[in-house]
Structures are given as C-alpha cells and as structure tokens.
Amino acid sequence: MADATTSVEALKDGIRRFAAARGWEPYHTPKNLAMALASEVGELCDILRWLTAEESVAAASDAVTRAALADELADIANIVFLLSVHTGIDLSDAVAVKMTKNAIKYPAPA
Amino acid sequence: MADATTSVEALKDGIRRFAAARGWEPYHTPKNLAMALASEVGELCDILRWLTAEESVAAASDAVTRAALADELADIANIVFLLSVHTGIDLSDAVAVKMTKNAIKYPAPA
Amino acid sequence: MADATTSVEALKDGIRRFAAARGWEPYHTPKNLAMALASEVGELCDILRWLTAEESVAAASDAVTRAALADELADIANIVFLLSVHTGIDLSDAVAVKMTKNAIKYPAPA
Amino acid sequence: MADATTSVEALKDGIRRFAAARGWEPYHTPKNLAMALASEVGELCDILRWLTAEESVAAASDAVTRAALADELADIANIVFLLSVHTGIDLSDAVAVKMTKNAIKYPAPA
Numbered sequence: 001m002a003d004a005t006t007s008v009e010a011l012k013d014g015i016r017r018f019a020a021a022r023g024w025e026p027y028h029t030p031k032n033l034a035m036a037l038a039s040e041v042g043e044l045c046d047i048l049r050w051l052t053a054e055e056s057v058a059a060a061s062d063a064v065t066r067a068a069l070a071d072e073l074a075d076i077a078n079i080v081f082l083l084s085v086h087t088g089i090d091l092s093d094a095v096a097v098k099m100t101k102n103a104i105k106y107p108a109p110a
Numbered sequence: 111m112a113d114a115t116t117s118v119e120a121l122k123d124g125i126r127r128f129a130a131a132r133g134w135e136p137y138h139t140p141k142n143l144a145m146a147l148a149s150e151v152g153e154l155c156d157i158l159r160w161l162t163a164e165e166s167v168a169a170a171s172d173a174v175t176r177a178a179l180a181d182e183l184a185d186i187a188n189i190v191f192l193l194s195v196h197t198g199i200d201l202s203d204a205v206a207v208k209m210t211k212n213a214i215k216y217p218a219p220a
Numbered sequence: 221m222a223d224a225t226t227s228v229e230a231l232k233d234g235i236r237r238f239a240a241a242r243g244w245e246p247y248h249t250p251k252n253l254a255m256a257l258a259s260e261v262g263e264l265c266d267i268l269r270w271l272t273a274e275e276s277v278a279a280a281s282d283a284v285t286r287a288a289l290a291d292e293l294a295d296i297a298n299i300v301f302l303l304s305v306h307t308g309i310d311l312s313d314a315v316a317v318k319m320t321k322n323a324i325k326y327p328a329p330a
Numbered sequence: 331m332a333d334a335t336t337s338v339e340a341l342k343d344g345i346r347r348f349a350a351a352r353g354w355e356p357y358h359t360p361k362n363l364a365m366a367l368a369s370e371v372g373e374l375c376d377i378l379r380w381l382t383a384e385e386s387v388a389a390a391s392d393a394v395t396r397a398a399l400a401d402e403l404a405d406i407a408n409i410v411f412l413l414s415v416h417t418g419i420d421l422s423d424a425v426a427v428k429m430t431k432n433a434i435k436y437p438a439p440a
Contacts, residue, residue, distance in 0.1 A: 003118035003194070006202040012113060018209060021218040027380045030179070031158045031166035034151070035251070035379040037186070038258035041144070041151050042372010048141045049365040050357045052273065056141035060197035069140070070199045074208035076147070077190055077201050080183065084113070087170035089180045091187050092116040098184035099128060108131040137270045145269040145361070148368035152262010159255040160247045162383065223342060223414070226422040228333035238429060241438040250399070251378045251386035254371070257406070261364070261371050268361045276361035280417035289360070290419045294428035296367070297410055297421050300403065304333070307390035309400045311407050312336040318404035319348060328351040 008091055012081040019082065028086050037079045044072040118201055122191040129192065138196050147189045154182040228311055232301040239302065248306050257299045264292040338421055342411040349412065358416050367409045374402040 019025060047068055048056050059065040084091045129135060157178055158166050169175040194201045239245060267288055268276050279285040304311045349355060377398055378386050389395040414421045 003122060003200050003202050006118050008113035008116050008118055008121065011118065011202060011205055014205065014209060018212070022216060023219070029163040029166050030170055031161060031163050031255070032379055034154045034158050034166075035255055035258070035375045037151050038148075038155055038255070039372045039376040039379055041147050042369045042375065044144045045148055045365045045372065046369040048144050049362055049369055051141060053139040053141050056139050056144075057196075060140055060199070066197070066199065069197055070204040071208060073190065073193060073197075073199055073201065074204040077205055078208070080187055080190060083183060086167075087176070087179055087183075089170070089176065089183055090113050091183065092113050092121060094180040094184040095121055095124065095187055098181060098188070099124060102128070106132060109133070141365070142269055145265045145365055145368070148365070149262045149266040149269055152259045152265065155255045155262065156259040159252055159259055223338035223420050223422050226338050228336050228338055228341065231338065231422060231425055232333060234425065234429060238432070242436060243439070249383040249386050250390060251381055251383050254374045254378050254386075257371050258368075258375055261367050264364045265368055268364050271361055273359040273361050276359050276364075277416075280360055280419070286417070286419065289417055290424040291428060291431075293410065293413060293417075293419055293421065294424040297425055298428070300407055300410060303403060306387075307396070307399055307403075309390070309396065309403055310333050311403065312333050312341060314400040314404040315341055315344065315407055318401060318408070319344060322348070326352060329353070 008081075008084075011077070012085050012091075015078045015081050016085050028082055030083065030087055033079055033083045033086065037076065037083070040072060040075040040079060044069070044076065047072065118191075118194075121187070122195050122201075125188045125191050126195050138192055140193065140197055143189055143193045143196065147186065147193070150182060150185040150189060154179070154186065157182065228301075228304075231297070232305050232311075235298045235301050236305050248302055250303065250307055253299055253303045253306065257296065257303070260292060260295040260299060264289070264296065267292065338411075341407070342415050342421075345408045345411050346415050358412055360413065360417055363409055363413045363416065367406065367413070370402060370405040370409055374399070374406065377402065 019028060047065065048059070051059060060069060080091070083089070129138060157175065158169070161169060170179060190201070193199070239248060267285065268279070271279060280289060300311070303309070349358060377395065378389070381389060390399060410421070413419070
C-alpha cells in the first residue's frame with residue numbers, strides 16, 4: 001500500500017473492520033479515543049523528547065528509530081481514523097473546511 | 111472532498127503546499143511536529159474532558175460541538191500528514207505493517 | 221506563598237476546597253482528571269512548540285511568556301494535586317518510591 | 331515522606347539533585363521538559379483510556395493499578411518540579427495567582 005494510491009476511506013475501513021472483528025467497538029467512544037490519542041502521541045513524544053531538532057530530523061533516517069516512529073505514526077493515524085468513523089466526521093471535508101479558515105487567518109505572502 | 115475519493119497523498123500534498131507557501135518548513139522538524147500534535151490533541155481532550163462516554167457520543171451529533179470536533183480533527187490530521195511528509199514515512203505502509211503486527215498480538219476470535 | 225514554606229498538602233487542600241465550593245467533585249474522576257491533564261499539558265506545549273531549545277530557555281525570562289508559562293504550570297499542578305486527592309495517592313510518598321526505583325535503574329556515576 | 335509534612339521545595343530539590351548527579355541538566359530545557367510531560371501524561375492516559383469513569387475510580391483501590399497510577403503520578407510530578415526549577419517559576423506562587431484569577435472567572439455560588 002502507498003499513500004499515492006490509497007484512499008482515506010480504505011484506511012478507515014481497515015481499522016474499523018479490525019476493531020469490529022475483536023468486539024472493540026463499545027470502547028470506541030469519542031472520549032476514550034481522544035484519551036487513547038493522548039496516550040499514543042505521548043509515545044511519539046517519548047522517542048523525541050531529549051533529541052535536538054537536528055537529531056529529530058536525523059532520527060527519521062536511522063533504521064531503528066525510523067521503524068519506531070513509523071510504528072507510533074501508524075497507531076496515531078489509526079485512532080484518528082477511528083475518531084472519524086465513530087463521529088461520522090469526514091476527514092477530507094474537515095481538512096478542506098479548516099484550510100479555508102486558515103488561509104484567511106494566515107494569508108500567504110504575495 | 112470526501113474520504114472515499116481522496117487519497118492520503120492528496121491531503122499530505124495540500125498541507126505541505128500550504129506550509130511551503132508561508133515559509134513554515136524550517137519549523138516542521140519531527141520534534142516540533144510531535145509537540146504540536148500533543149498541543150492539538152490537548153485541544154480535542156479539552157472538548158471532551160468533563161463529558162461522560164455517552165455525552166461524548168452525543169456530542170458528535172450536536173451541530174456546535176461537532177464543528178469544534180471537526181476543527182480539532184482537521185488540525186490533528188494535518189500534523190500527522192506533515193509528520194509523514196517530513197519523515198518520509200508512508201502512512202498507508204506504516205499502517206499496513208502495524209496491522210500485521212497487531213493481528214498477531216491480538217488474534218481475532220474464531 | 222513560596223515553595224520553601226508551603227507543604228504539598230496545603231496546595232492540595234487549596235484546590236480541593238476551590239472545587240468543592242463549586243460542586244465540581246463529581247467531575248473529578250481519575251479518568252476525567254487524566255484527560256484534563258492532557259489538555260493542560262497541550263496548552264504548555266502550545267507555548268513552546270515552535271521555539272528552539274535556546275528560545276525555550278529564554279522564554280522563561282521574558283515577562284509575557286513567563287506569565288503564560290506560570291499560568292499553565294499552575295493549571296497542570298492543580299490537576300496533579302486533584303489526582304492525588306481523588307486517588308488518595310500521597311505525592312511525596314509516590315515520588316520517594318519512584319526515586320528509589322530510578323536510583324537503581326539509572327545509577328549515578330561514581 | 332508525606333504531603334502533610336513535605337514542602338514543595340523539598341521535592342523540587344530531590345529531583346534537581348537526582349538529575350544533577352547524572353549530568354542530565356543540559357537536557358532539561360523547558361521545551362524538552364514539556365515534551366517529557368506530554369509523554370508521561372500519555373502513560374497515565376494509557377492506564378485509564380478504556381475504563382469507564384466508575385472503573386477509573388475503582389482502579390485507585392486496586393493494589394496493582396494503584397501502584398501503576400502512583401508510578402505515573404510520581405513521574406509527572408517530578409517533571410512539573412523540574413519545570414519549576416529550570417524556569418525559576420515558584421509553583422506555590424503560580425498556583426496562588428491562578429486561583430485568584432479563577433475565583434473571579436468561576437465565582438462560587440452564594
């Protein structure tokens with residue numbers, strides 16, 4: 001799979017079916033998922049907390065750290081997808097709405 | 111835009127170009143982005159912290175709270191996309207690798 | 221008030237009485253408080269996210285940013301105190317136990 | 331040690347000396363400490379994320395979970411203390427200032 005050829009819906013569907021097959025849906029309230037997200041983002045911060053900015057850039061090229069970062073990014077992305085599934089909020093639509101607001105708030109230099 | 115017809119790459123490209131047009135790229139180290147993610151997830155938690163699980167489910171159907179949740183989900187998604195862009199980690203690939211691991215760790219009941 | 225002459229209990233008591241006077245206790249379950257903590261830590265991260273390490277050190281000497289940091293530190297500390305109150309976990313004791321564990325895990329160089 | 335007889339300064343001093351003995355001070359910039367705090371709060375959220383509010387209350391009475399909560403609370407408290415040490419912000423003072431502000435923002439019912 002690759003981001004260029006994968007729809008957001010396909011990823012949402014993958015984690016939705018994974019959770020459903022394990023009977024996890026009752027746990028996936030927006031409140032619990034937000035808390036799970038804080039937990040997973042904490043794990044990402046754990047990898048990077050003592051690194052300098054430059055070391056954090058280099059970390060993405062180190063095989064071991066890169067795998068750890070990818071692992072955490074996947075966990076985070078999956079919870080974002082579950083939040084989209086369980087709130088019914090379309091991510092692409094929410095992003096488009098927010099970008100329009102941000103384009104006004106932060107106008108690009110001419 | 112809608113998740114069914116939007117590729118992950120399209121969303122990544124949208125926020126990448128938005129940031130580039132504003133000269134924000136030097137700030138987008140993995141370390142800074144992880145910290146930004148903790149900040150945005152904190153805003154999501156702010157909306158939900160005093161709600162019961164049931165109220166958090168209902169919140170997604172209330173027009174005002176739904177818009178607030180969508181706003182935060184968009185911010186969170188955009189930072190996840192920027193992390194993917196600036197680490198070069200393909201999200202679809204990272205999710206696929208993690209799902210394979212998790213399928214072994216949490217086998218589905220027969 | 222000053223840290224040198226203020227007991228941990230005095231601060232715990234202050235926020236406990238503040239919350240009780242407003243009828244907030246039913247909201248202060250460990251789950252809700254942990255989520256509130258994620259939210260407040262997110263606000264601290266918001267102040268620091270785009271700063272370099274050096275700028276984050278300098279920020280503590282800038283009057284405006286220092287006040288903002290103090291404001292967030294107070295919110296964070298108060299929620300830590302409420303967690304102590306509502307779980308009955310003595311912070312001084314928990315810290316002592318953890319320091320003993322950490323002294324073994326991370327021995328000081330001779 | 332116990333919160334009733336322990337000053338905030340004593341706890342700040344304990345972790346300051348622990349870190350100094352290990353040469354960790356150069357890592358303890360406000361930025362790094364805020365990120366460490368996001369990480370530790372994530373570990374607290376990890377314990378509580380799938381629990382109901384009631385289960386989170388009961389968790390504080392279960393010996394195993396209580397020890398896990400105490401462990402995370404200690405980590406969180408120590409980072410709050412290090413933030414106080416390295417910014418020079420007195421916690422007792424910051425809390426007093428914030429409580430005065432909050433007493434106006436949220437007046438107690440008559």
